[in-house]
Amino acid sequence: MMAEPHQEQAWLEIGRIVAPQGVRGAMRVYPDSDFPERFLEPGQRWLRREGQGQPEPVELLKGRDLPGKGLYVIELEGVSTREAAEALRGAVLLVPEGDRPPLESGEFHVQDLLGLEVFHHQTGQRLGVTVDVFSAGNDLLQVELDAALVPQKQESVKTKSKKKRQKPPSAPTVLVPFVEAIVPVVDLEQQRLELDPPPGLLDIIN
Structure with a gap:
C-alpha cells in the first residue's frame, strides 16, 4: 500500500x-x-x-x-x-506498510491483529479488543476486556486537600496464546476473532 x-x-x-x-x-x-x-x-x-x-x-x-x-x-x-x-x-x-512478505495459511501480520473485536466462540458474547501481540515461544494476544464483564473496584487516591476520591480502574487485560485450539476464528474482513478459552483463562470475568 x-x-x-x-x-x-x-x-x-x-x-x-x-x-x-x-x-x-x-x-x-x-x-x-x-x-x-x-x-x-x-x-x-x-x-x-x-x-x-x-x-x-x-x-x-x-x-x-x-x-x-x-x-x-x-x-x-x-x-x-x-x-x-x-x-x-x-x-x-x-x-x-505495503512491503509485506507473503504469508502462509494461518499466518498474520501483527498490525492486522490489533484492534480486532474479540468474541467467545461458543456463546457469541463480546469479550473485548486486541491491543498488542507478544512473541514468547507461542505468540500471545493481549486482549483488553470489556469493562462491563469485570468486577469494578474503585481505587482511592489522595488529592491536595487530603480528601480521598475514587479513581476509575484501568481496563484489565489477559494474554491469550495465539494457537488455533484457543483462537479458532480470525476474520480480518469482519475485523473480529473468536476465542474458545480453556478453563482458567478468563477467571477475571464473573
Whole structure:
C-alpha cells in the first residue's frame, strides 16, 4: 500500500536499535518482525531517530542472528564507529506498510491483529479488543476486556486537600496464546476473532 501522491506514507516498525555491537559501527536490533530477512538481506530500510518525525532512508549492508538472544546484529552504510552506532540507540527501523512478505495459511501480520473485536466462540458474547501481540515461544494476544464483564473496584487516591476520591480502574487485560485450539476464528474482513478459552483463562470475568 504505497502512499498516493500528497498522502502521508504509512510505515511498519520492524525493529529497534538497542545497543552498539563492537567498535566498527555494528548495532544490536530487537526485532518487531517474524521475518528474518528484514535484518539479514541487504537493501534499503528506513530509520526514525528518537524525537524525529519523518524517517530517513538507510542501506542495510548485512546482518546476522545472535543465537539465543532474540536479537540481530546489523551494519548500516555510513555507520562505521561505535560512537556513530551509539548515537542511533533507540532509533526505529521501518519499511513501507505495503512491503509485506507473503504469508502462509494461518499466518498474520501483527498490525492486522490489533484492534480486532474479540468474541467467545461458543456463546457469541463480546469479550473485548486486541491491543498488542507478544512473541514468547507461542505468540500471545493481549486482549483488553470489556469493562462491563469485570468486577469494578474503585481505587482511592489522595488529592491536595487530603480528601480521598475514587479513581476509575484501568481496563484489565489477559494474554491469550495465539494457537488455533484457543483462537479458532480470525476474520480480518469482519475485523473480529473468536476465542474458545480453556478453563482458567478468563477467571477475571464473573
